[in-house]
Amino acid sequence: MNYEPVIGMEVHVELNTKSKMFCRCSADYFGKEPNTHVCPVCLGLPGALPVPNKKALEYCMMIGLALGCKISEKSLFERKNYFYPDLPKGYQISQYRWPLCVDGWIEIAGRKIRINRAHQEEDTGKLNHRGNETMIDFNRSGVPLVEIVTEPDFRGVEEVRDYAKKLQQLFRYLGVSNADMEKGDMRLEANVSVRPELVEGLPNYRVELKNINSFRFMVAAIEYEIKRQISELEAGKKLTQETRGWNEQKKETYLQRSKEEAHDYRYFPEPDIPEISLQSSAIRLQQQMPELPWDKLARFQKQYGLTKQQAEILTESRELADFYEETVRDGADIKQAANYIINRKINIEEVLPAQVVISIKGTSMGIISDEESLKKLAKEAIAENPKAVEDFQKGKESVLQALIGTVMRKSSGKADASKVAEILLKYLRNV
Amino acid sequence: MNDLTSLTLTEVIESLKDKKFSLNELNKSYLERIRKLNPKLNAYLAVNDSCQKIPAAIKDVISTKDIITTASSKILANFVPPYDASVIKMLDTQGVGVIGKTNCDEFAMGSSGENSAYGPTKNPWNLNKVPGGSSSGSAAAVAADLCVFALGSDTGGSIRQPASLCGVVGLKPTYGRVSRYGLIAVTSSFDTIGPIIKSVDDAALVLEWISGEDKMDGNCYGKKFVRTPLRWTHNIRIGVPREYFGEGLDPKVKKVIQDAIKKLEELGAEIKEVSLPHSEYALAAYYIINTSEISSNLARFDGIRYGKSRDNFGEEVKRRIMLGTYALSSGYYDEYYVKAAKVRTLIKQDFEKAFEKCDVIVGPVSPTVAWNIGEKINDPLTMYLSDIYTISANLAGIPALSIPCGFVDRLPVGLQVLGKAWDEETILKVGFAYEQVTDWRKDKPKL
Incomplete structure (x- = not known):
């Protein structure tokens, strides 16, 4: 039996x-x-x-x-x-x-x-x-x-x-x-x-x-x-x-x-x-419930056209899912970003989304690394987010990422993220 | 000053203001009197020689930081709490201190004080008689002028009944009016801390001090009681429940109560007969809920902490733990606990209905005056029946007052005044008016 x-x-x-x-x-x-x-x-x-x-x-x-x-x-x-x-x-x-x-x-x-x-x-x-x-x-x-x-x-x-x-x-x-x-x-x-x-x-x-x-x-x-x-x-x-x-x-x-x-x-x-x-x-x-893991999983497949397996990996944690979406917002290609993050097992504690964007786009895209242009973009980003500065000084360091994101968008993903981070930090600490 | 210890709390406060005597002198006089009389009365289990505030006696079921708190049980023989009950903190801010911890029935279970593991308290009016219980020591201490006032706890009459048998005033506030935080739980649904005092005005004052919302007690959401001049209201409607004057009430006590009701009528009250039809089920329902909660509340004394094993519980405590454990057991729960809870609702409704017709309800506190020590101790049911008029107020959660209203064979009789939930004011007004036109409280036991 x-x-x-x-x-x-x-x-x-x-x-x-x-x-x-x-x-x-x-x-x-x-x-x-x-x-x-x-x-x-x-x-x-x-x-x-x-x-x-x-x-x-x-x-x-x-x-x-x-x-x-x-x-x-x-x-x-x-x-x-x-x-x-x-x-x-x-x-x-x-x-x-x-x-x-x-x-x-x-x-x-x-x-x-x-x-x-x-x-x-x-x-x-x-x-x-x-x-x-x-x-x-x-x-x-x-x-x-x-x-x-x-x-x-x-x-x-x-x-x-x-x-x-x-x-x-x-x-x-x-x-x-x-x-x-x-x-x-x-x-x-x-x-x-x-x-x-x-x-x-x-x-x-x-x-x-x-x-x-x-x-x-x-x-x-x-x-x-x-x-x-x-x-x-x-x-x-x-x-x-x-x-x-x-x-x-x-x-x-x-x-x-x-x-x-x-x-x-x-x-x-x-x-x-x-x-x-x-x-x-x-x-x-x-009304305040965050997006649930299974809803996010479904959305990632639908919105980004990812395979189920890809979406599962990327939505495993809320932080990783947010990281992925940040790279997409910063101008990375949907599929390339997914593959890059999954295949290289990116440690989101150490890498910024913008850096992923740059790596994906490669040097061929003509990275903007000249100090003056970056400074200008950084200043604009700070001016547009006065609250971010305040929050940063209160110890909320996550706003740095948001500001980098703004700069990346402004430069269509071409800014050198690590240099942007340095410049922004300087500004934020000296304001 | 010889009669310093006979003053009421309000008189003491006045005298201190007028610098007629100092707090030091006050405490000295009380300590001296305690030293002299406590060996006879056994009202105190512990005395605090270093009290430098207005000296209050605290029932030994109320937690006092650094002062031994035993609940009159061997199982807590050496327990010194690391924290104060909320009421103790509140009294402290009013300049009141703990002069001693008073004897009571073990874990407040009893109606005579005889269930204390540390020997019975004696009634100051006759040392062969019980003082009532379970707040036996608190009532005796107030009656014998061994403190300015006392705190007791009332689960089924444990403030009112000993106050009645000792000829002093006792107030059981509305459930939820006074924080229970720090009161060693007997029946959490019924337990109420309240004052035992020398006058009705004192009752109002102490209630103002100890009442009000407490974040440490989820059931204590009531407003602070605010003491106002206790002026008599003409045409107040007083209900007399026919169920409280039937079989079991001593005819001599009945006569004293009826005279007191006449007095209130003379004052201009409108006397009305009312009915509390479910009264006959109150005792059964009470003892099911009471023992059920006891069986759970006392589980923490498991022999691992506090240094003593469970065979240190007294007979009555063991009896109730076993009854309650049985009542909550699977297969019996619906028959006992759930039914008792329904009866409780009916009794609440009885009062709500009665209070549509009247403002307060009056009747006896106890069916008899104080009885001989040893007389009922081997007959738990007869002992339980001595609470027949007081337990309903606990089931309904309403406030009730006991005031001296006469004597039978040189033993005090108390008049019970029950009020609507949250309306302590009206019962205090009735009590105050009665007190003003009578002399009973000026009678003191000869010791």
Whole structure:
């Protein structure tokens, strides 16, 4: 008999807000001295109360909106009660019955994967084991988390891989998280079961793969689990609900908790936080949403006539996409610029778009490098952008690129970009 | 000055202005009196000898920076908070200091003060009687002149009932009027900090000091209460709920309350019978929400921090944690918690309806006067029933006042005045007018 996997994903993403979810402590905890980013609230001291971080709620809504979710009319926090040493209040403030965002979808490999919810919650502290001792670091306690839950719509590991990559790209596009897997910004859990092909409906069990902190291991664990479950079923065994972890040495999953040991989280409405209505901010956020990666991908193909593969590479990050479009605006040929950036693997941290334009156009175009002409163009560019000067002096160095762009346009892409940069810098610093 | 400690807060402020005595003298007198009487009363768990401000007694469930705060529990036996509750900060800016932390039922769970892990507080009027609870020490300290005023907390009557049983004034403000930041949570939906004081005017003053929006408490969005002269309004409509005068109310207490209502009528109030039809379900709903939230709120005392394991919880605390854990369990949640929440809404609506017909509602605070220490301690249900008239105000979130209105067998009786949400002003006006035409508060226990 042939089997097909049925997989649902739960993704936790840590938001990169300045402060924590329910207090004003800095949420930037990675690599910091333990227990230095703490206060009565995130330590759960007796009497302390949580007050929600509005920015985090906005970030959660942006994720929801990008995934086509509805923003709930009524959103409530709830308490998820369980004991663990890294959970100072004895409960996690989360959302269960009334999540902030519901009923969305994302396209993966040409299919719609339904998003059940994207809800807001808080991270826990961190246990550090040293020999026989366990130390608790509460710097991470209360850092905003968003949990995104799909329906069990995945039918293969490749789709899961695509999904995780797409989410990571989305978070970075939206600027809501660094989504760095190694730092634990983004954590994956999979619910895996298998069913005979052509059978409709969900299997009556599912195996949760949890606490697997690397993307590669997660993929390996799912692959292993699919094989394990099929062979169990073929051997006539019954599979039950359980939680399993991943043993990297043995390259196999292992039982962590069976159904009987499952938690009863005793959810109930968090009485310390009033009901939240965010309909109006949802409308505002919807209008301010940046172009989403998949929309940009489609546009690059349509507007610039790039191949799908080219467009995928160029829209991988928002910064690279902007870089490409800047070169085009500065007069580079659409195709040449795409090929140049892709083939030479241009490092956009080190190279300016204008330099790419020049390299493409080559010397044959007659580069303008005489000081006087360039100075004239630079002065004009500065005169046209008085705000840029002000911004530059306030420390916003990105305006330099904008001014170079102006000069390049004025010279139809013929100005020597590095010299222009030098001249502009001189002017900006001496103004 | 001998009777310095019997002055009300407003009198103390006047006297300090007139330089009749200094803050130093004031604190000295109180410390001396505490030293003399506290061994008898057990009202204070900790005394702050270095207080140099207007001395207030603070219930031990309110966090005080660098002053031990135990919630009268062994589990917090050595806990010294690193931060002040918002109310403590607010009082500090008004020149008020903490002279001591007062005894109470463990984690404010109880109606007699006997659930304290540090021994019961005694009623200043009769040392064999309970002072009521859970703000037992705060009420006893005010009644025995061991502080100028006190702060208590009221989750189901814990300010009003001990105030009533000790013959002092107690005010439970509207939920959301006073910040809970720093109040060790019992039932977050009901907990309210309020003053226990020697006069109604003092209640208004302390409420002005401690009320107002606080960014540290998401539920505290109410405006600051502004104290104005408490002038009696003629033709004020006073509702008397028939449900508060039925079975269970001691006939002698009933008589005292009825006399007080007559007095208000003589003052020109219009007395109307009103109905709060869902009152009989209040106790059940209250104890489901109360224990559910307790089971979660006390989870943080998990034996990892604070130095003590969970077997240090007392009987009543354990009982409520278990009841609440059960009520929230999957399969029971809808039957218990969700239903209780619906009853809560009905009780709120009862009051809204009643307040269409009247401006305030009056009735007893407690069905009996103070009872003997030990009398009800082994019968939790009888103990719970002693809160029957006070818990509805917490379910509805409305303000309520307890003022002395007489004695039964030389033990004080309190009159409860309940008001519309955010309308502390009217209940204070009624209380003030009543206080002006009676002498009850001038009666002091002989100690």
